[in-house]
Amino acid sequence: QQQVKQSPQSLIVQKGGISIINCAYENTAFDYFPWYQQFPGKGPALLIAIRPDVSEKKEGRFTISFNKSAKQFSLHIMDSQPGDSATYFCAAGWGGGFKTIFGAGTRLFVKA
Amino acid sequence: ETGVTQTPRHLVMGMTNKKSLKCEQHLGHNAMYWYKQSAKKPLELMFVYNFKEQTENNSVPSRFSPECPNSSHLFLHLHTLQPEDSALYLCASSQTDTSSYEQYFGPGTRLTVT
Numbered sequence: 001q002q003q004v005k006q007s008p009q010s011l012i013v014q015k016g017g018i019s020i021i022n023c024a025y026e027n028t029a030f031d032y033f034p035w036y037q038q039f040p041g042k043g044p045a046l047l048i049a050i051r052p053d054v055s056e057k058k059e060g061r062f063t064i065s066f067n068k069s070a071k072q073f074s075l076h077i078m079d080s081q082p083g084d085s086a087t088y089f090c091a092a093g094w095g096g097g098f099k100t101i102f103g104a105g106t107r108l109f110v111k112a
Numbered sequence: 113e114t115g116v117t118q119t120p121r122h123l124v125m126g127m128t129n130k131k132s133l134k135c136e137q138h139l140g141h142n143a144m145y146w147y148k149q150s151a152k153k154p155l156e157l158m159f160v161y162n163f164k165e166q167t168e169n170n171s172v173p174s175r176f177s178p179e180c181p182n183s184s185h186l187f188l189h190l191h192t193l194q195p196e197d198s199a200l201y202l203c204a205s206s207q208t209d210t211s212s213y214e215q216y217f218g219p220g221t222r223l224t225v226t
Binding site: 072100 | 196202
């Protein structure tokens with residue numbers, strides 16, 4: 001199935017806390033799992049991405065955890081900051097990069 | 113100009129109008145995309161172009177007509193739209209002959225159909 005299910009729809013986290021966003025997929029043909037960040041008035045921008053042969057990838061405060069057998073992946077934002085307040089989209093890619101489908105998005109608000 | 117630019121940023125049009133959205137990428141990429149972003153819905157892929165050849169059309173109504181004259185420019189021609197077509201239209205580009213599938217997005221055109 002060509003779908004990526006993302007949860008929660010919205011998330012409020014205290015400054016310094018951990019933000020966790022989850023995604024699930026069904027199609028085993030997906031071979032690229034990115035997370036995009038979108039601020040109001042801007043287009044989405046790639047935050048971090050992972051391939052299915054890796055279970056975890058960390059870049060600064062952002063970590064993707066990938067569970068291939070469960071067909072799930074998640075984004076963890078450590079030490080969340082007010083500047084992280086944005087909409088986050090998980091996605092899944094295949095077809096040599098020409099095909100990407102996106103989750104519905106999670107609106108994150110980090111309280112100061 | 114750098115990255116992906118889109119014009120206009122905002123557009124209000126009546127249902128009988130004809131207008132065009134423009135996208136330009138300054139990244140030397142080979143692929144360009146149109147997406148529709150509506151509130152509380154996933155980004156919907158509309159069209160994909162690879163080296164100015166259309167490779168994907170995701171059952172988009174014919175009132176949306178894409179044009180890709182070269183690898184750097186992409187247009188979306190609009191005519192006789194419906195109010196439900198009001199949305200943010202995003203253009204993106206990528207280089208597909210690499211291990212990264214990263215897409216670079218423009219800021220979008222906010223379209224309102226009255």
